[in-house]
Amino acid sequence: MNIQQMRVVQSIADHGSFREAAKRLFLSQPSLSQSIKELEAELGVQLFERTNQGARLTAEGSEFLDHAQHILNQVELLETRFSSKEAHNLEFSIASQHYDFTAVIVRELLAEFPECRQFRLFETTTLKVINDVEQHRSEFGILYLNDENRAGMLRLLQGAHLHFEQIGTFRPHVFVRQGHPLTQKAAVTLADLAAFSQARFLQEDSRFSFFSEDLVDYAASKQVVHVSDRGTIIGLLQQTDLYGTGSGIVKEPEKQGLVFIPLLHEPEGEIILIKKKNRQISPIGDSFLQKLRHHIASFQSSV
Known part of the structure; x- marks a missing residue:
């Protein structure tokens, strides 16, 4: 055998x-x-x-x-x-929570590295992002930190022997369909959300709040819809009065039929990049990291 x-x-x-x-x-x-x-x-x-x-x-x-x-x-x-350095240059993988900007950067890498045979963009749950990087399947992972999840997340990263660095900060936003009642406000509070149902990304274990990539606890929500796919959440938001929460780092959300509204009185978050400690960054990974920093910085300077 x-x-x-x-x-x-x-x-x-x-x-x-x-x-x-x-x-x-x-x-x-x-x-x-x-x-x-x-x-x-x-x-x-x-x-x-x-x-x-x-x-x-x-x-x-x-x-x-x-x-x-x-x-x-x-x-x-x-x-x-x-695998050899040459093999690393033939494929590139990142794991990420559900962020719009990762696809933008991979699109640019496709043109820059035509010799790369396989690109993998693995949008998934928080724990699977960490596991994917820990097991060397992905060179990088992209997550967020804030005051609520920091202790739990850092404990997980330390246990997986992963290094992290901050790429940028963001102000929490609520996203809803165009024409949603909340779009009458320039900014919203948690009290404004109480009358509406929430769409959330499904996680492995909802008992631990630090797994969540949604920025508002659902305990006080009128109704909650848990979904694993970003396209499905966008479709639900476009057709209902559900709301979602996120970083707001999305250019031209109106092309998706969405409006992003700042959420007041909630702590800022950090977009972080995780990698295996002592893992050498590939040429494609180095370009990805530069583009990611530039993208987040340019977005922050425009809002």
């Missing part, structure tokens, strides 16, 4: 056929079939049921893949951690 055979089993299970798995792994179909035949003989079990519609894992095959997947995940982490 070897790593390549585990990858063959994973690929067949993912794609449902020996032919497609062989194509994805750049193997001949006879070679792939022989690899599975040898593995099944070694284990003394049948891993796949072959049908006219393709291949399906047997119960033993499913159990085998469950165990093999843990090994393959660790191998992937090792390969990512110790």
Whole structure:
């Protein structure tokens, strides 16, 4: 049994056929079939049921893949951690909470680094951002800090051996649809929000407030809609009287049918960048960092 055979089993299970798995792994179909035949003989079990519609894992095959997947995940982490400098220049990944400006910067990187084969922009929950950087999947992570979440977040970052630096500060904003009753105000307070329902980004564990990327607690909200996707939240805001909260670092929000309103009497926040301690920054990462600083600074100087 070897790593390549585990990858063959994973690929067949993912794609449902020996032919497609062989194509994805750049193997001949006879070679792939022989690899599975040898593995099944070694284990003394049948891993796949072959049908006219393709291949399906047997119960033993499913159990085998469950165990093999843990090994393959660790191998992937090792390969990512110790891949060559040339390999690092062929792909670039960042993990982030849901921010509009990350896509703007990646768009600029696409033109600057045409030799880079893969860009990955992983918008996700707070804990998954931290895990992604900790496990070397992403070079950087982008999060926010404020007085409410600082202690919990710094404890998490320290435990994951991650370094952080401040990229910029922001004033909390509420975002709503054009024509929303709150747009009659130049600024709003928490009391103004009490009559309206809130849209929030879903987190792994709502018991811990420092995971949240929303700037207003939902305990006093009339109603709450938890959503995992930024596009879904924008769609809900455009069609309802829900409100969301965020940094306000969005240029031309009217193109998304939204209005951003300053939220008074709430602490300022910080946009921070996290990275693995002692990890060397790649050329693409260095350019990303420069563009991120410039973007945040230019936005702050314009408001």
